[in-house]
Amino acid sequence: MKFGLLPRIVLAIVLGILIGLVAPNPFIRIFATFNGLFGNFLGFIIPLLIIGFIVPGIGAIGKGAGKVLGWTAAIAYISTIGAGLLAFITAKTLYPSILANQSLKEFANPEDALLKSYFNIEMEPLMGIMTALLLSFVIGIGIAAIKSDLLLKLSTDFRDIIHLVIEKVIIPLLPVHIFGIFANMTNAGQVGSILSIFIKVFAMIIILHIVYLIIQYTIAGSVQKRNPFSMLKTMSPAYFTALGTQSSAATIPVTLKQAKQVIKMERVADFTVPLLATIHLSGSTITLVSCSMAVMFMQGQGYAFATMLPFILMLGITMVAAPGVPGGAVMAAIGLLESMLGFGPTMTALMIALYITQDSFGTACNVTGDGAITAIMDKINRKDSMAEEKAAI
Template sequence: MTSILICLVIFIGLLGLLKYLSHRRVKFHFRNLIAISLGVLFGWAIFKWVPENSYRELVYYFKTISNLYIRGLKLMIVPIVFISISYTLVRIKGEENIGKRFRQIITYFVLSVLGAGAIALIMAKSFHFEKLITIDPSITSNIAKGYSQRIDALSDASIGKVVYGLTQKIPTSIFEGFSDNNIVGTLVIALLVGLAIRKMRKRKPEEMTRAINGLSSLQVIINSMTTYIIKWTPYGVLALMTMAVAENGPTLFGYLLQFVGIAYLTMMLIFVMHLVILSFRGVKPWEQLKGMFPALITGFSTQSSGATLPVTIKSLEENCDVDAETASLTSSLGTTMGMNACGAMWPVFMIVLAVGVNNQMGLVSIDLTSAATIISMLLAVVISSFGIAGLPGTASFAAITAMTIMGVSPQVMGVVLTFVLSIDSLIDMGRTATNIFGVSSAATFISRSKK
């Protein structure tokens, strides 16, 4: 009981320190960095000196702060996506510009996913991922049993049925589209509303003007709400980092160190890829990184590009000189497609790991050196990168889809996912930040192109 009280006093004191720094006008990204540092130190101290039974009680106080922050961000996902898409469609001049803008965004997403997938494949092969997993064939079925049962229900080897599955996400009612943070459903409804207003603008100018003014007013209100919630970021980051380190301790940084290190190195290369592309538009790498830093920190902490959406849009508009239409449209679409880490890097890693498991189990091997296999893998990655939700853990679903298209059996998938389970959360932090940076690069590139 004494250790709980001491930790609570320290935690409240750290929250108070962050509040003091806010009053002193310390820059937002500096406060986030300070929150991460304090969370790591405090979490490490808890792991080292606080008994496990005491921490189980203590963690609810940390979760209270993190839940207020994450749920506040998630609360804004649907209204932001709806307003961003519908109001952006209304404001874009010319029918041809709408199709052009969507083509630009989706083209950038597809090409960046292909680039990220190629980088991941080169890294996985260079560091011999196919040799990382060592298994005993006699106990393979027991290791993978739980996963394989779940995967059997999720996987489908038909590309046509994977594409059909995406259409199943289209809502059958307005309320369903807005429920449970259904991003695909919200996108569909927002597109229909925006296009309907554009179509009826000439026939019913007075009514449509009122509708547009209503969307504009609603956007102002939602932006104000979002800005207020974003101010909670340092407190949420402190709680999230404290729990991450307190629950894992040294294993957070040590277990499967080679795999974790290569994953982060690959993500750094994906960052470099985008920075090189942006340099052709005159964007300075440091300025882009600095401008997107609040969104990257938020994504790293929350492990959710969907929850980070309001911060992403705000960072693009205010720090990266991206016009509001492009920032809103690209960021909203980027919560369900074009994810360079979750939709490209992770599925490629899982496929290469699966090749090694296949070999050890004596199953039909996948030749990763053949052109046909590489092309099939990259196409599978592009398909799996569309329609996934920007929420923690969804990278595994993208990986399952890609592995299924490549013909990997559910049993092998189970072994692979079991291997990465314990360090998935740590890598997911970097995956989310990488996804967000890829989306922000698309918005910046397209905005600079338009200008």
């Protein structure tokens, strides 16, 4: 039986806590050294990751089917941003009460409480995060504008290389990184508060996923004049399939089959479902916003609306075409966490651990919501078809 990423992360957290309680400092410093090297490598690869994901994502979207593409992308983006705002409002309202007296702000700098590495190797990134983002937008939009198949193929091949680095290097080493972080934090006496926060945040995120799916299908049901809960029930096989696969892309066949049962024009689903699998990440956005605010709360750091709104708006773009591997969305978002929210290596590691422990639920929310957007697009497309028929007559 395959030992998936989630069980490995959970095992790494448990072992990290147990080892951190009993291991001597020199032993824990070995993993602190690994964490430093791994964190430096992440810093190096992030700009390349941003370029590898965003350029082919925007370039490929620009080669779609005109008005249907535009409407689908616009609705998906609005849905993703709405999910992020819901998570922000909920976290802003609830965290001061449900996470009261559990922050780690007594550590002016959390890094000072942790054991240091034996040595460090600098791995300077080729460019800054914002430079990578701007370059990605310029190249991606340019590819879409000039319809260059060659540049699109080159960017897709580059994305496949970055995908391979994530799948074969970063993801396999991630549990070791998480183990080292938790062993070090346990040694520093910080882990009790962190685990308590994990449980409460996890419960809040799952509830938010369910609430947002109900909102999505209430809108879709009103457009289609159908019972939203009946539509949700129809899409439930996609939800449970995604729980197991942890990948929107791997769940496309099931999502497509179920989506065709909630619409009238099946060809609409043939276009929207594969597209939405890469551009609609409402569940992942809820998770990323909730987890990032929990980590910021944990460190005694503020999260004003003026700070979080640009982060949410950029998330909707940056996660386009995130790789179809578990944890892909959080890997794509690391650059934003560091550049826009000021996350350091320890905060980033906590964020990754928080995110991956419920990654399958975020993916399930993503793909189930795709059915709601497909239903809305079905209605829009039918209206356009009827208008064209009347014009022809």
